[in-house]
Structure formats: C-alpha cells, structure tokens
Amino acid sequence: xxxxxxxxxxxxxxxxxxxxxxxxxxxxxxxxxxxxxxxxxxxxxxxxxxxxxxxxxxxxxxxxxxxxxxxxxxxxxxxxxxxxxxxxxxxxxxxxxxxxxxxxxxxxxxxxxxxxxxxxxxxxxxxxxxxxxxxxxxxxxxxxxxxxxxxxxxxxxxxxxxxxxxxxxxxxxxxxxxxxxxxxxxxxxxxxxxxxxxxxxxxxxxxxxxxxxxxxxxxxxxxxxxxxxxxxxxxxxxxxxxxxxxxxxxxxxxxxxxxxxxxxxxxxxxxxxxxx
Amino acid sequence: xxxxxxxxxxxxxxxxxxxxxxxxxxxxxxxxxxxxxxxxxxxxxxxxxxxxxxxxxxxxxxxxxxxxxxxxxxxxxxxxxxxxxxxxxxxxxxxxxxxxxxxxxxxxxxxxxxxxxxxxxxxxxxxxxxxxxxxxxxxxxxxxxxxxxxxxxxxxxxxxxxxxxxxxxxxxxxxxxxxxxxxxxxxxxxxxxxxxxxxxxxxxxxxxxxxxxxxxxxxxxxxxxxxxxxxxxxxxxxxxxxxxxxxxxxxxxxxxxxxxxxxxxxxxxxxxxxxx
Numbered sequence: 001x002x003x004x005x006x007x008x009x010x011x012x013x014x015x016x017x018x019x020x021x022x023x024x025x026x027x028x029x030x031x032x033x034x035x036x037x038x039x040x041x042x043x044x045x046x047x048x049x050x051x052x053x054x055x056x057x058x059x060x061x062x063x064x065x066x067x068x069x070x071x072x073x074x075x076x077x078x079x080x081x082x083x084x085x086x087x088x089x090x091x092x093x094x095x096x097x098x099x100x101x102x103x104x105x106x107x108x109x110x111x112x113x114x115x116x117x118x119x120x121x122x123x124x125x126x127x128x129x130x131x132x133x134x135x136x137x138x139x140x141x142x143x144x145x146x147x148x149x150x151x152x153x154x155x156x157x158x159x160x161x162x163x164x165x166x167x168x169x170x171x172x173x174x175x176x177x178x179x180x181x182x183x184x185x186x187x188x189x190x191x192x193x194x195x196x197x198x199x200x201x202x203x204x205x206x207x208x209x210x211x212x213x214x215x216x217x218x219x220x221x222x223x224x225x226x227x228x229x230x231x232x233x234x235x236x237x238x239x240x241x242x243x244x245x246x247x248x249x250x251x252x253x254x255x256x257x258x259x260x261x262x263x264x265x266x267x268x269x270x271x272x273x274x275x276x
Numbered sequence: 277x278x279x280x281x282x283x284x285x286x287x288x289x290x291x292x293x294x295x296x297x298x299x300x301x302x303x304x305x306x307x308x309x310x311x312x313x314x315x316x317x318x319x320x321x322x323x324x325x326x327x328x329x330x331x332x333x334x335x336x337x338x339x340x341x342x343x344x345x346x347x348x349x350x351x352x353x354x355x356x357x358x359x360x361x362x363x364x365x366x367x368x369x370x371x372x373x374x375x376x377x378x379x380x381x382x383x384x385x386x387x388x389x390x391x392x393x394x395x396x397x398x399x400x401x402x403x404x405x406x407x408x409x410x411x412x413x414x415x416x417x418x419x420x421x422x423x424x425x426x427x428x429x430x431x432x433x434x435x436x437x438x439x440x441x442x443x444x445x446x447x448x449x450x451x452x453x454x455x456x457x458x459x460x461x462x463x464x465x466x467x468x469x470x471x472x473x474x475x476x477x478x479x480x481x482x483x484x485x486x487x488x489x490x491x492x493x494x495x496x497x498x499x500x501x502x503x504x505x506x507x508x509x510x511x512x513x514x515x516x517x518x519x520x521x522x523x524x525x526x527x528x529x530x531x532x533x534x535x536x537x538x539x540x541x542x543x544x545x546x547x548x549x550x551x552x
Contacts, residue, residue: 106502112458145421147458148502149485158460182388182423184434209425213489226382226424 012270013037013065014263015203015248016044022259024048025056030263032060039066039246045090054094065244066138066201067091071101073122074115074152081125088126092133098200099130100138100174105149115152120162127170138200139163140174143182145215156180156189163198172200175236176248178219181207181227187235194239202236203246204229204270212252219249222269229273245270288546289313289341290539291479291524292320298535300324301332306539308336315342315522316370318363330370341520342414342477343367347377349398350391350428357401364402368409374476375406376414376450381425391428396438403446414476415439416450419458421491432456432465439474448476451512452524454495457483457503463511470515478512479522480505480546488528495525498545505549521546 014036016027024044031038038057045053045067057064070087073080084101091099103119106112123137130137139159142151153159159173173193180186193199206227208220222229233245247266254262290312292303300320307314314333321329321343333340346363349356360377367375379395382388399413406413415435418427429435435449449469456462469475482503484496498505509521523542530538 111504112502116460143420144458145419145487145491148483154458155460161460182420182430184392184431184437207424210490211421211487214486215421215491226388228387 010035011243011245012267013039013063013244013246014266015039015066015068015246016041017068018247018249018254018266019259019262020250020255022262024053026259027263028056028060028062030260032062034263034267036267037063037065037244037246039068039248040064040094040096041068042070042087042090045094050090050093057094063244064094064096065246066098066100067094067096068100068248069102070099071140072104074104074118075107075110076118076122076125081122084122084126085129088130088133088135088137091135096135098136098138098172100140100201102140102142103151103153105147105152112147112152116158119153123162123166123171127166131167131170136169136200137171138174139171140176140201141179143179145211155183155185156193157185160189160192160196160198163196168197172198174201174203175199175232176201176203176205177227177229177232178203178205178207190232190235191239194236194241199236199239199241199243201246202241202243203248204232204273205247205249217250217252217255219251221249221251221254221265222247222273230276233274286311287519287521288543289315289339289520289522290542291315291342291344291522292317293344294523294525294530294542295535295538296526296531298538300329302535303539304332304336304338306536308338310539310543312543313339313341313520313522315344315524316340316372317344318346318366321366321370326366326369333370339520340370340372341522342374342376343370343372344376344524345378346375347416348380350380350394351383351386352394352398352401357398360398360402361405364406364409364411364413367411372411374412374414374448376416376477378416378418379427379429381423381428388423388428392434395429399438399442399447403442407443407446412445412476413447414450415447416452416477417455419455421487431459431461432469433461436465436468436472436474439472444473448474450477450479451475451508452477452479452481453503453505453508454479454481454483466508466511467515470512470517475512475515475517475519477522478517478519479524480508480549481523481525493526493528493531495527497525497527497530497541498523498549506552509550
C-alpha cells in the first residue's frame with residue numbers, strides 16, 4: 001500500500017467515525033464515488049457481517065485504510081486477547097492493512113506503570129498472529145487526558161518503545177495529530193517513527209477548545225483549531241511515507257448531521273488545510 | 277527553606293485556590309493554627325493589599341510556600357513583563373520564596389513552537405530581576421489538555437530545558453502530580469529536576485474522571501483518583517528535596533463548600549495519602 005504513488009489530493013481517507021451514525025454501505029459508496037479511502041469500525045462491520053463488508057468494499061473498489069479499533073488489553077485476559085485475534089481476522093478479511101489499537105486505561109487495583117507492562121505483554125501475545133495474517137497492529141498514543149480511563153500510551157516515543165521488540169510489519173504506530181500535537185518531542189517522534197518504518201496510520205483531526213465534558217467528542221474540523229497540518233504532512237512525507245491520511249473526528253455536532261454533508265465538508269477541509 | 281528539617285506530617289501547605297472563595301485572612305489563620313504553610317494567590321493578595329498581607333502572614337507566623345500566579349507571557353509584551361516584575365515584587369514582599377509561572381497559550385497568529393520561543397525570551401527578561409529580589413521563578417508544566425489555551429509548557433523535561441540557561445536560584449520548576457502523572461518519563465524528570473536543584477514547588481492534586489466541560493475545575497481530592505502519592509513523595513524525597521508540599525485543587529464542588537471544612541478535609545486527605 002505504501003508503495004502506491006499518490007498526490008496529496010488523492011490520499012484522503014474518510015474514517016467512518018467522523019459520520020458515526022451514517023450507514024456503512026452509504027459511506028463506502030460515497031468514498032468510492034470520491035476516490036477516497038475509508039477507515040472502518042468494528043461495530044458497523046460486525047453488524048453488516050464481516051464477509052458482506054469485505055464484498056461491499058471489493059465491489060465498490062474502495063481501499064480500506066484501517067480497521068478501528070481493538071486493544072483495551074492493559075489487563076491482558078484470555079478474553080481480551082481472543083477478541084483482539086478476532087479483530088485481526090476481521091482486518092485481514094476486509095483487506096485492512098492496519099488494525100488500530102487503543103490500549104485501555106488503568107485496571108482496577110493497578111497503576112499506570114503496571115498497565116503499561118500489560119500492554120507490552122498483550123503485544124507479545126498478538127504480534128505473531130498479526131504477522132501471520134498480514135495485518136499491522138498500530139499502537140495509537142492518545143492524548144494524555146485519556147491516560148487513566150482510555151489509553152495509558154500517551155506519547156509517540158512510548159508507542160515506538162512498545163513496538164520496538166517486534167518487526168515493523170507486525171507492530172507500528174498511529175500518527176494522529178489530535179493526540180500528539182502538544183508534545184515538545186513530536187517532530188523527533190515522527191522522524192523516528194518514519195526511520196523505523198513504523199508509521200502504520202496517519203490521521204488528522206484539529207484541536208479546539210473549550211473541551212466538552214468527558215472530553216471524548218471535542219475534536220475539531222480541520223482548520224478550526226491550532227494544528228499546522230501542512231507541517232505535519234511535510235514532516236511525515238519527509239520520512240518517505242506516502243500512505244493515506246485518514247480524517248477521524250469525534251464530534252457531537254458533526255454526528256448530528258447527515259453523513260453526505262459531513263463527508264463533503266470534511267473532504268473540502270482536508271484539501272484546504274493541505275493546499276500549499 | 278529547603279534546609280529546614282521536616283517530617284512529612286508538617287510539610288503540608290494549603291494552597292488558597294483549594295478554597296478559592298475563602299477569605300484570605302481566615303485561610304492564613306487556619307493554617308497558623310494547624311501548623312501548615314500557605315500558597316497565596318495574587319488576586320486576594322492585591323485585594324487585601326500587599327503590605328497588609330505581608331503583615332498578616334508575619335503576625336500569624338505562617339510560612340508562605342509560594343505565590344501563584346504570574347506568567348502568561350508567550351507573547352512577551354512590555355505589559356506582560358511589567359506585570360511579572362510586579363508579581364516578583366509581591367512575592368518578595370510577602371516572603372514567598374517561589375513565584376509560580378503558567379506560561380499562557382498560543383497567541384493569535386502564532387504556533388505552539390513560536391509560543392515556546394516566547395516563553396524562553398520572557399524568562400531571560402525576568403530571571404535577573406528574580407535573582408535580585410531573591411525569588412525563584414517556578415515554571416509549571418501544565419497537563420497537555422491545557423497546551424493551546426493556558427500553558428504551552430507540557431512536560432517536566434520541557435520546563436527543565438527552559439530553566440537550564442539560568443541559575444537554579446532564579447528559575448526552577450513546579451512538580452505538580454496532577455499535570456505530570458501521565459508522563460512515561462515522569463520519574464526521570466523528577467530525578468533530573470532534583471539533581472539540577474530545580475524543584476521550586478511540589479504540589480499534590482489527584483486525577484479523576486470524567487473531566488468537566490472546560491477541564492479546568494476537575495481536580496480530585498487526594499485519594500479519590502489514580503495517583504500514587506507515596507511514590508511521588510519517595511521519588512522527590514530521594515532527590516534530597518525536603519520542602520513543603522502544597523495541595524492545590526481546582527474543583528467546583530470544593531469551592532461551593534465552607535473554607536474551614538475544605539481545609540480540614542484536605543489536611544486529613546494529605547496525611548492519609550502519605551501515611552506509610
């Protein structure tokens with residue numbers, strides 16, 4: 001996938017969560033018409049059926065750029081590992097090269113340090129299977145405001161350290177502007193991720209304030225916040241990465257609107273923020 | 277101050293913001309009765325008068341452990357620098373060894389990188405005067421959820437890098453558990469801060485979720501969240517630091533309650549979380 005030559009223009013991929021309540025089939029068909037990729041989510045995929053979704057994207061000729069989301073394995077129980085293996089199977093079946101992993105928060109009775117050890121253990125249990133199925137596990141560092149209850153992996157450097165014991169084909173990282181833009185080490189982190197061949201997913205969302213209660217659904221449309229997307233594109237491209245760029249916005253106001261409208265607005269915003 | 281020998285028990289200092297609407301005089305007198313220090317804030321201090329406040333704390337025999345808060349100089353204008361010099365004067369007058377600095381967010385038209393350069397410039401303009409007045413400027417890294425609109429300094433390592441060009445007597449850092457607990461490099465950061473003699477303030481607040489809208493007033497009472505205070509105390513003490521520990525909680529529910537009640541609860545919580 002990474003070897004395909006792309007202009008910035010046609011690197012756009014629409015993450016289904018940006019229009020969370022839009023029917024998966026309609027979203028796939030809109031992406032097909034626009035020449036965009038799509039990032040799929042497990043819940044709608046399972047609802048439609050894994051094989052049916054695989055046929056849908058194949059018939060539409062749409063590139064699946066990632067499957068979201070597995071992980072939640074800071075306490076790597078047999079159940080959580082089995083669920084992650086199912087997610088790897090789903091990604092392989094629908095042709096997603098990348099499975100996005102959000103680690104989960106601090107388990108009851110644990111500390112953030114013990115939770116991070118749990119993530120390392122879970123990866124060692126899953127990486128061989130991912131390699132076998134041809135799916136890259138993409139560790140997503142989430143913004144530190146999620147560190148206790150959603151994702152103990154908080155920086156690109158930490159994600160890369162967790163990925164380091166495994167081949168890059170098995171374990172990579174997600175470079176998502178929303179989660180890492182504040183990091184004084186972000187440019188070094190991106191350069192390192194690229195040099196190590198670990199950029200398994202590149203995502204855009206803008207940072208806007210004030211944050212809503214619970215902070216999950218406050219991501220901004222591209223251009224509405226403080227993130228310099230052209231700089232991110234330049235820094236990531238400088239590493240040799242030529243893959244797709246997914247736009248993934250968790251935003252209550254966007255979710256309340258019709259999918260086709262959100263898709264069109266998001267594609268236009270993407271083209272605007274990356275225009276020279 | 278750091279040379280005074282203290283047991284953990286009598287290192288407790290009550291930051292006035294924990295009972296924000298409590299009269300400053302009453303708060304000082306409660307601290308005096310309890311043998312606690314106090315962290316003062318500029319607004320109530322200015323309202324009561326700087327000299328009157330200096331007399332109040334002297335007569336009460338209360339140790340002022342810090343003055344909060346100056347900074348907001350990512351765009352270091354003559355006005356913002358002048359205000360910071362006034363804050364240094366206020367700290368010197370009331371006998372606060374430390375002036376806490378929150379850097380401010382990204383100025384209009386700027387980027388987080390340019391804002392960080394502004395902070396470095398502002399420090400170079402202020403450090404000589406702080407040294408002259410015997411006040412240590414304490415750069416406070418705030419949680420990255422505040423990085424765009426309140427404080428572009430997001431990690432202990434970054435604060436230490438900003439402090440590095442100046443003598444430790446002039447520029448130190450704040451170690452506040454609430455803001456740094458998520459950082460995979462936090463233990464290294466604390467060790468470095470101690471080794472460089474830069475721990476100018478040590479503050480406790482607990483991390484609890486869900487965060488409220490705007491995220492400013494969601495700090496948890498000690499023991500209600502996920503932070504291991506005994507570990508922080510041990511790591512900071514291991515550097516040789518023996519100074520006071522301020523408890524500073526921004527919390528709407530606490531602010532709605534009577535000051536004496538909040539003070540008693542906070543002191544008891546402090547003793548509980550540091551008990552062996």
